[in-house]
Amino acid sequence: MDRVLKKLLSIYSIWPMILTVGIGIYTLFVDCKTLKYQKNLKEARWAKWIGLIYMIGGVAFFLFIKLLT
Secondary structure (H helix, E strand, C coil), X not given: CHHHHHHHXXXXXXXXXXXXXXXXXXXXHHHHHHHHHCCCXXXXXXXXXXXXXXXXXXXXXXXXXXXXX
């Protein structure tokens, strides 16, 4: 188990976490507004939730790995 966590930590460092959160921010603010402008309200709702999941999940996964190692 320790080898797996160390491998995850080496793969998922601060930069992949920043990239994941950045994708979430882009999805939440850019894609969601574009979809609302195009009158795709159902897809805009999905984009909002997916963006939030990316942002929260990216940080939570990073903290989870950091706390376990």
